[in-house]
Amino acid sequence: MDLGSIIGVVLGLALIGGSILLEGSILTFYNLPSILIVIGGTIAGLFVAYPMNKVKAAFNVAQKAFKGGSINYQESINQIVEIANVARREGLLALEEAASKIDDDFLKKGIMLIVDGTDPELVRNILETELAFIDERHGEGRSIFDALGAFAPAFGMIGTLIGLINMLQSLEDPTSVGPKMSVALITTFYGAVLANLVFIPIATKLKLRSKEEMLIKEVMVEGLLSIQAGENPRIIEVKLESFLPPSMRKGLEDSSEGAEG
């Protein structure tokens, strides 16, 4: 699970909680109707905007993004080089067995296409179409979190407007004005916290994760096509590594990269 995100949310909530406790009590900030209108309204907007299957898919994507940890590029490259070695020694047909041990479905699919003797141009087309759809699906996931980040403050403001309108209707008791206004502002507060501590940052993180995943899959496509072309495994390795940013290459270049950044 993604440590940074957990630390971030916990740290943010702790700071907000501490800041509340300095002057008041956490109870002041607990208001069930406010929670219902911000979270419920945000979900309602989401249901109007997105088909249910997209919403489900977006949360799956988000969950995986946070669970997966960082992608190990070097390991993927090693795997491809190993496959290239097998192909060199035992021929393309021997890859069928190798494919069965691979976890990544994208890589596995690519190998099966090679084993089936598919035309190289078609292999590239099929894999890149697949890549384009994975990218689009990721894009939809991000756009859902962007939408959440816009709906939450909007419904926060709607909740505050409801509170203010109700309060202003009955001003007979002046002592109740403050607390009522206070409660009205709580929905705005919820909306702002949800958007800025959860939805917007998650949308950003999904974007980064998606870029990383696309990079490794592009490396795979390049590797698979090189294997099919019967290139030398050592040359394949050099070629694939040039796809990686210097800091991700084998240890040696890390220090020099710092000087370029």
Add this chain to the structure above:
Amino acid sequence: MDLGSIIGVVLGLALIGGSILLEGSILTFYNLPSILIVIGGTIAGLFVAYPMNKVKAAFNVAQKAFKGGSINYQESINQIVEIANVARREGLLALEEAASKIDDDFLKKGIMLIVDGTDPELVRNILETELAFIDERHGEGRSIFDALGAFAPAFGMIGTLIGLINMLQSLEDPTSVGPKMSVALITTFYGAVLANLVFIPIATKLKLRSKEEMLIKEVMVEGLLSIQAGENPRIIEVKLESFLPPSMRKGLEDSSEGAEG
């Protein structure tokens, strides 16, 4: 009809209604002049911005988007493959009869072009021009809902300004200040709810629907050209399916797709 959107709007209104009832009464939030100025002003802005025929078209597009349910990609592909089989067995001219049984006007038009012996390059040009115009018409529909989502809060604010200016003119009776301000805020409330629960989410949904429709029509163009070229129906099927995201392909790959997302 699109279930998610109905659930979303009903859920949103229920939450807002419940939230109102906790402290006040629904009647407080009913204000005919406010409704007139928000809805009327939004419509007025729309009339200045868009020719009437575009507005009518946009609502048609929206209605269809919500009525149509999800697009069944697999069914469309099956239909094309079936047509390919007919063409293989009985020749391109036999497609005239097949075309008469097809509901989709775009597909029907494409088949008629083939039956007429139109040059393949021209078939592609005509269908892609058509596609570009469908996309543009969808884009206009979306832009109208985007505009509604911007006009509604603007006229909500204009209504509130009118209320405030009127109220501030005559402050003699201090007890009337609260209720008048309350009424003034109702237009802002209407504008915010309309924009965030209806117009903005609908604009988003239209965008998604349009993308899906463009995808299936691109599949049709590809399929029609393959039929005209006399390709093997089985190969056509494989080719068209590679256009679909893995989750839309025949059942088998659904589970593996999850792992890639």
Add this chain to the structure above:
Amino acid sequence: MDLGSIIGVVLGLALIGGSILLEGSILTFYNLPSILIVIGGTIAGLFVAYPMNKVKAAFNVAQKAFKGGSINYQESINQIVEIANVARREGLLALEEAASKIDDDFLKKGIMLIVDGTDPELVRNILETELAFIDERHGEGRSIFDALGAFAPAFGMIGTLIGLINMLQSLEDPTSVGPKMSVALITTFYGAVLANLVFIPIATKLKLRSKEEMLIKEVMVEGLLSIQAGENPRIIEVKLESFLPPSMRKGLEDSSEGAEG
């Protein structure tokens, strides 16, 4: 003159007027200094931002957009087909006489280029350069209305700030606070109405009109080049119609288009 826009502005003003009359009087909302600062400030900003000739051109463009009514695509295509017939029967040189009866300067210029025996590639270049400049000029017109839509609320706010700062300087007479604040808010009100009922919607309409005009001019370019190439008038007609969205083609296809949208 563009009926929708007139209806829109009148409807918007009537709603706003009616809404004002419910609680106060129109006179409350008439304030000459506020009008001066919003309209004058907006014009001042415009003068700093745009050379005077561009401003004049923008208002010409806007005026024409509202006067012209919808473009009749079918009529333009008929005209081109007729020219093609003349060219077929009597040769390209006979077009000189035909050109003299044509209102559209763009089309006329194109025909004259053909009559002069200009190289087809150069005809295309000259007409497309012309097209690019018409598009850019339209773009400038739109950008001026976009700027007006941004300046109006900004100077509305500046006017309100002036009123508030003046009022806060002299609070001795508490009964004057309300009316003064009321007057201060009127500039914000003017800015918001001008922007949302006039400038922003006009910018949108100009964009749509410009797209339509570019489309018909692109059809003309294609038609002129086909005429120069000596193509069959009937084929030219089919070709040009494929440029139009289905709903603009000869009556027959209107109903089917609905099903595709």
Add this chain to the structure above:
Amino acid sequence: MDLGSIIGVVLGLALIGGSILLEGSILTFYNLPSILIVIGGTIAGLFVAYPMNKVKAAFNVAQKAFKGGSINYQESINQIVEIANVARREGLLALEEAASKIDDDFLKKGIMLIVDGTDPELVRNILETELAFIDERHGEGRSIFDALGAFAPAFGMIGTLIGLINMLQSLEDPTSVGPKMSVALITTFYGAVLANLVFIPIATKLKLRSKEEMLIKEVMVEGLLSIQAGENPRIIEVKLESFLPPSMRKGLEDSSEGAEG
């Protein structure tokens, strides 16, 4: 010097001044600390954001944009045609003398490249690289005014916050609340006027000026290459004029252009 911009700023300030005088005195709106915090803060932000040489360059660019008056396209074209005549009559080497009488450094440089017998492809490359850098330098100039238009209101708000925080700390004397709040709002007022009457409009004007300058320089590149290719001066003239919008061509077409717009 650019008349429109001066008229705009003077008109805007006169309207604002008049509007102030109606209710208060100009002195109320003079507040040295507010001026310092808005202008000083904006400059401070600028220093953090841009290296000093860029800031200096941006003000040079702006100054020149306002000083230069409109570009005379026709005159530039005449100049190029004249050079083409010289080249025709006396050969390319004779251009060296002609170059010495030319003010425009870009044109002069281009001629020298031709005189030096540089390869046409290289001439184009060098001139277009130069063009790209002029465009980028202009873009940086604009971006600096865009930044100023964003910093000014931000520091206006920061100044107002400082005033409010100070005022709220010591509410003992209720009669001082109004004037203090009034002074606090002055910084917001300064920021809004500076941004909307000066910085944002200047950024817009720079954009238009830059476009005009790029256009005339593109005409020069085209003309220089035609001269080098030894084309007929008359044909060069026709070719270069097709680069201009109709309204900029020799008088005759002005009226017809109006009908197209």
Add this chain to the structure above:
Amino acid sequence: MDLGSIIGVVLGLALIGGSILLEGSILTFYNLPSILIVIGGTIAGLFVAYPMNKVKAAFNVAQKAFKGGSINYQESINQIVEIANVARREGLLALEEAASKIDDDFLKKGIMLIVDGTDPELVRNILETELAFIDERHGEGRSIFDALGAFAPAFGMIGTLIGLINMLQSLEDPTSVGPKMSVALITTFYGAVLANLVFIPIATKLKLRSKEEMLIKEVMVEGLLSIQAGENPRIIEVKLESFLPPSMRKGLEDSSEGAEG
């Protein structure tokens, strides 16, 4: 270290400090909980949005951008020309020794590729892939400062909401309202100062620095390929200088450049 940025931040803080001192005391504006919630909340949002290694990298990039001073283009070009001379006189293999004296890792890597006899096309590919990744890494650095510039005011507002909600809960003591509201506003103040004096300007400066660095590296790629192709060192110099904006070329052209800008 970057002098302009230091002057900017110091100037900005001095102005803000001076402005505070005119009416109140600096102590009024010191509030530890406010600092914690703005800075802490911003960092928390950052942790959710970006993996820790990216955050660390962004600060490295920023630090270097401010430390490095301006890039000396002319010196880099001289260096490349010198290498070209060595290659001419002593052959490509002699470059290995020259490479050892070069600080820039990118240039060194390029030379080693040439020494190794790598295919020119591959050299270009590898260096441009590297360039693309440096650009992307810079882009991530900027996007982090953009995010900070958005989070800081958001958490400033959240802090103010907390203060207001707490204050409104207990209005019994009217004399405490002012000071409490004052404190509540301090977080908004912190957020606005941090965003507008630090984060947003730094994001802008990083963008400019990155552009400069990309330019010099593109010059290097071009130079290396010319060296590998065995071009004349003098021609290489002319070619590389045409990449630079006129003001960066050898002294002579500075004055003329001013006239073009």
